[in-house]
Amino acid sequence: MKLTMRLGVRSYDIVVRRGALARVNQLINLNRKVLVVTDEGVPRRYVEAILAQCGRGVEVCVPQGEGSKSFACLERILTTMLEAGFGRSDAVLALGGGVVGDLAGFAAACYMRGVDFINCPTTTLSQIDSSIGGKTAVNLAGTKNVVGAFHQPRLVVADPDTLDTLPRRHFINGLAEAVKAGLIADEDLFELFETGDADKDLEEILYRSLVVKKNVVENDERETGRRAVLNFGHTIGHGIESAEHLGGLYHGECVALGMLPMIEDETLRSRVKAVYKRLGLPASIEYDGDEIFRFATHDKKASGDAVTVVRVPELGQVRLDKIPLEELRTLIGEGIQ
Amino acid sequence: MKLTMRLGVRSYDIVVRRGALARVNQLINLNRKVLVVTDEGVPRRYVEAILAQCGRGVEVCVPQGEGSKSFACLERILTTMLEAGFGRSDAVLALGGGVVGDLAGFAAACYMRGVDFINCPTTTLSQIDSSIGGKTAVNLAGTKNVVGAFHQPRLVVADPDTLDTLPRRHFINGLAEAVKAGLIADEDLFELFETGDADKDLEEILYRSLVVKKNVVENDERETGRRAVLNFGHTIGHGIESAEHLGGLYHGECVALGMLPMIEDETLRSRVKAVYKRLGLPASIEYDGDEIFRFATHDKKASGDAVTVVRVPELGQVRLDKIPLEELRTLIGEGIQ
The missing domain is CATH 3.40.50.1970 (Rossmann fold)
Structure with missing residues (x-):
């Protein structure tokens, strides 16, 4: 295709x-x-x-x-x-x-x-x-x-x-970005992870994920606005990824973890964790919150005393929020359960 | 202004x-x-x-x-x-x-x-x-x-x-690019150098040069075509500039020298040399032509076995020519008289 x-x-x-x-x-x-x-x-x-x-x-x-x-x-x-x-x-x-x-x-x-x-x-x-x-x-x-x-x-x-x-863990790692695409813009894609078989459905997963990204990029090529929704999970995810002593987690694994605090609906968060479990993605981690916060705010999405974060209120919906740095610190906590 | x-x-x-x-x-x-x-x-x-x-x-x-x-x-x-x-x-x-x-x-x-x-x-x-x-x-x-x-x-x-x-030589160096602008697109600007006083006419020289460049850039921002005319004098000029042992000539001085072989009208070339003399720009140089050729063809305007050079047939006119590398070597010669 x-x-x-x-x-x-x-x-x-x-x-x-x-x-x-x-x-x-x-x-x-x-x-x-x-x-x-x-x-x-x-x-x-x-x-x-x-x-x-x-x-x-x-x-x-x-x-x-x-x-x-x-x-x-x-x-x-x-x-x-x-x-x-x-x-x-x-x-x-x-x-x-x-x-x-x-x-x-x-x-x-x-x-x-x-x-x-x-x-x-x-x-x-x-x-x-x-x-x-x-x-x-x-x-x-x-x-x-x-x-x-x-x-x-x-x-x-x-x-x-x-x-x-690809080694299995490496293969699964990439699927985290497809779960992300489903969460922000394609309910059917997300539900495929709940009910389908990722190996068998691979080409559909690839295709649907690419369509989500293509639609966003076409409307905001240089990320002056809406494209930032693709960073869902990446602010805290980059923070975790930068802390190498956490065991060398892969990018997708960190994004998977970083999405969880940004999902507002409790039920959806449980569904996402169940998907992670099915796939073999990590669903919880302990860390030094101050350290993750430092790495996360060094990230390019920080500006001045506020930071723009991406939140999913419910399945297939996404919102950009400019929040004070302290609020991000609270979201990071001392780990993700 | x-x-x-x-x-x-x-x-x-x-x-x-x-x-x-x-x-x-x-x-x-x-x-x-x-x-x-x-x-x-x-x-x-x-x-x-x-x-x-x-x-x-x-x-x-x-x-x-x-x-x-x-x-x-x-x-x-x-x-x-x-x-x-x-x-x-x-x-x-x-x-x-x-x-x-x-x-x-x-x-x-x-x-x-x-x-x-x-x-x-x-x-x-x-x-x-x-x-x-x-x-x-x-x-x-x-x-x-x-x-x-x-x-x-x-x-x-x-x-x-x-x-x-600015030291005098440094001040004059920059005027070479204004002479270039005149040669490729503004006869009056060139004639100002023949008859006027560069110090007194400075603001007019600045203004007219910027207008020439602006018009070219607006029509070809990323140099996919016509913008290359602004490289007039720069192919051989960059070659001379790269040969540091030639005495550390400034960029404008090298461009001034590099323009001369690319002016096709003998009379115009003499007029340009007279302008250089008036201003205090170099009008001749001896060099190892093979060395200058090597530096010049490493330059970004080279592609494959041909090179695009910029030539001025007569005052205010400019032409892009794709020529074989050997022809460029001939134009470079063993110096500029």
């Missing part, structure tokens, strides 16, 4: 199709210099399949994990492009998860002030969420996504076959 | 007025966190004048010169903003020449994916040319401007009083 993100001259297709990774060159011109960014966790056969389609492919493989969203990795990619003589009409292709996509996308955004970016997400998280919408970034001094750009891809190719090789 | 760069939601005013530096806060909100980027060559009294107008001003002063357009300086600015708790509604203000403007503008472009940028150019070069149009960048591995963004300022304040403190 194919969706089109409609953003005027920056419109692009999102192709979700089994086996598509072997046919990217039928969808976009790869007969030019293509910088393929990947990480050590991506199976080599996917990398080889992509390189075989590129006229002049150059690979940069970064270490797996959030640590690669760094200035050092960014500079390495840009220097590689420069040394290989990349011009404005060449391209960057990301093959991997959200880390690779964010890093490669930002490199594409700033090399010669912007070259084509092609995103081939290979994880549940990136196929559901991070590969579309044009947000790219690296981290700085422990703060996530603080340096980046809005740079839309020219094409997104999500091949669900690649999810077969 | 005031010009408005009309770019839809990204439109902004360019204020050219003596004494304006003391009244920037009457033109835009400075009652927020403002990161003031400047360099060691900018007189302290200008810096103090700006900081006095900022509600919460934070200064970063970088070393003078092209070396500050680096990843290291960029990271220093971004880290300072992060540590001072800058949010999306805060701002970056550049106070200085083109180096400071390019560096600060890129920091503003990528901090939290874009915050307000205010440019207060204090050199002839930046008041005439580099402060408007939204091109920001740093250098990488010796190649100029290879990493950057299009990020339009919210306001440009050019106070001609600041030019009084």
